Amino acid sequence: MTIDHKHELDQQDFLIKAAELLKAYVASSSCSSKPVVELACPDKLAAAFAAAGVPLKLDDHQAAAETSNELIAALQTTLKHSVRTSHPLFFNQLYARVEPVGVAADWAVAATNTNVHTYEVAPVFSLVEAALLDKVARVIGFRQHDGLLVPGGSISNTYALHLARFRKDPAVKTRGAAGGPVLVGFTSSHAHYSYEKAAHLTGLGTDNMVAVEADAQGEMLPHALEAAVAAARKQGKVPFFVGLTAGTTVTGGFDPIAAIAPIARRHGMWLHVDGSWGASLLLSPRHRGLLAGIEQADSVGWNAHKMLGLPSQCAAFVSRHPGVLQATNATHAPYLFQPDKLHGEYDIGDKSIQCGRKADAFKWWLQWKAVGDAGFAARVEHNIELAEHVEACVAAAGGAFLMAVPRVAANVCFWYVPPSLRPFDPAAASPEQWAALGRVAPAIKARMQQAGDAMIGYQPLGQLPNFFRLVFANCVGVSRQQLQQLLQRIDQYGRDL
């Protein structure tokens, strides 16, 4: 069977129409007069696609679309009902407001459709990745380095555990963990859940990934780490890894790297800093002090798709140990990394746990060229100024808002206190009052989603019931005034609760 192009849809025609749609979408994506989301339950979405002539379901005998207009209808329906993550009032996640240069770079990555495993198929992207990682390492303060762009911060944390285990017990690569020592790692109790997932995946086991006590801001207590290490040693386990966080997910806290580094060194533990969220503060002369000591880390993860406005995914994993990725991961497959080909010495794929790997570095590199160090610094500082402003508004709100956790950087965690619960005194509140407070954020959020005018995350934390977490991921174009309006809207939605 050969492909009958005459009877197939004109894909080029679709691409051209789609590009027009998407350019307009990106141009208007940060427009505050549009809803952040047109909330729809799955049934309603299925109905919308059916009405557009392109049902969500793929049939047992799926027919082809007959015209590119049918596919355009599918694309329009997709855009209409997707969440506008670039909207000024989308604060639901640690990413938001993607910028056009990054989008264009991602489009180029899709169009060239290559793989950064070998220089021969990705000459430019291989060198771009090297140039980017070199700059990232200099910003961190590493004098030498090894690194890769990886599919997100969870995978960065997985690499860190994996490399740390190999450094401590090189025989694990062949013998496996089953015959080896019981290794034990440490993270703070506020660390991202991906450390736990990585403990499953690597076969470390969550019993051997100890959650060390943190303070109210989510910052690891050095003496608690010392105690946890001693306790693990008593159980006959071998400490090998400390996973710190620069910018915890909920509170935005920064583990004290400089205070922890000597402890890690003394106990022969690999020190990783999960800077997925907070490493971008390194780009701000005003705020990089929160990461003091990071140059002593063995590895760092840093997601540019969070605070720097690049499209997901754009995550760097960097270690200060040259050659460690190759040593840990290489298999020297002769069908890919041929020793007798041209320029094979520039191949980077064997360092990875992936074979196919996208040229994500290009996005970050091009955006760095576009805005420079100063542009990135301005973005980071603008985010944090907005966070400071919201904190000040909460303090000035006369009891309608209440900070749940002290602010450190770009996360503001607060309760809305409806009139029925005011004044709310945390020191004296009854369990019933706390429970009532915990029902407020979900109710307000649902109303906001239904109205489509803003999205903010909420969650409980330890003993604290549900509070709003307002995160300033990339706030290009977001003003103080918009944030004040947002707080007013919360008040409107919550007044009757």
Added chain:
Amino acid sequence: MTIDHKHELDQQDFLIKAAELLKAYVASSSCSSKPVVELACPDKLAAAFAAAGVPLKLDDHQAAAETSNELIAALQTTLKHSVRTSHPLFFNQLYARVEPVGVAADWAVAATNTNVHTYEVAPVFSLVEAALLDKVARVIGFRQHDGLLVPGGSISNTYALHLARFRKDPAVKTRGAAGGPVLVGFTSSHAHYSYEKAAHLTGLGTDNMVAVEADAQGEMLPHALEAAVAAARKQGKVPFFVGLTAGTTVTGGFDPIAAIAPIARRHGMWLHVDGSWGASLLLSPRHRGLLAGIEQADSVGWNAHKMLGLPSQCAAFVSRHPGVLQATNATHAPYLFQPDKLHGEYDIGDKSIQCGRKADAFKWWLQWKAVGDAGFAARVEHNIELAEHVEACVAAAGGAFLMAVPRVAANVCFWYVPPSLRPFDPAAASPEQWAALGRVAPAIKARMQQAGDAMIGYQPLGQLPNFFRLVFANCVGVSRQQLQQLLQRIDQYGRDL
């Protein structure tokens, strides 16, 4: 510091110009009058970027570009010196010739910039992923299923090992592998190197990932598996996993799933089929027999970015055990998977080892809507017809070409025999003659790259020295005549060797 938009480059303007460039690039990307690559060493590439005014290196004090034209120059230089993977004569990899619908879908994914971890931020993409996986599972023949889109086939294989271990030894999730049984898995000696990488990462250890003997086409010998399992049991190890391959990387062989499945079942082993390359044959009524028995697998990996022309990455991992991903990977992080939010029951993120995950399913789904089952079947069958044609040309070449391995499906493995080595008799050739034959492919490939007129992979295999591997990944627009010209060109480049 707030962002001074007046002094920042106009990113929208850049996006519009970039989109024009990229539309033209995609439209001409399969044009055979352009070179497949303008080969350049790293120094020459660095010089090209410097000449364009946008050096590859990022400075210590990186300044911003002042005009969007500077960035356009960077983009143009990138496109000019990248490999044209959609070129009709690019056969270097198991991916090629991306189609415009997939590119447009990838552009939409970048523009919407969301994350398929929760329904609330990705309502459409969550349902699209479910609809796609449902269809994929039906094509495989699973009556029920669980699945995810993952960043490539290597990660699929890693999921398979990870799930298999958890099924065999659920305590591993908390206790870790160190205190547990020594598990042992089996793949064929022709399996992809990612099984080995996954054995490193999961802490299984490569000693416990046994390479079972295969025949010349790279297909696992069932009796050899039986023997390997018995040998491992004798060593006190616990068999838990068989990783088969549908479409091996080099020879394109298909492990005999139906023959292996009862062995796996009898020994209580998880049966995974790495169909990264070959599962697309399931879409062809003519060729799906090569995967007979696949519905008995516990899990299957399938990359649509290989034979189906979608942009990388677009890889599905599917298991026939509902709930197995959640059981193996879930951590129930309360800051993401809040039990009290709207539609939280549609969240899929906790099944993944990632937190951020791209909406790759959208590409495959939209392309399926565009071309239908028949369009995919036609692509697969066209690929294999071209492979058959090349095989016939090799046979008819009177000794100038020689099959290195019998062809099974879409891989054609052959030597070019220069006149100085003819007639080449494999049964009687001396070690010197074999060594001389092994130097031919790298030399011809380098000449082809320098001329920029084609790219084909080569590699040694066991005792066989370097041979060409011509792979038919997605050959929309590629003709028999072009392949004949390609063989003629190999002859021209190699005649003097």
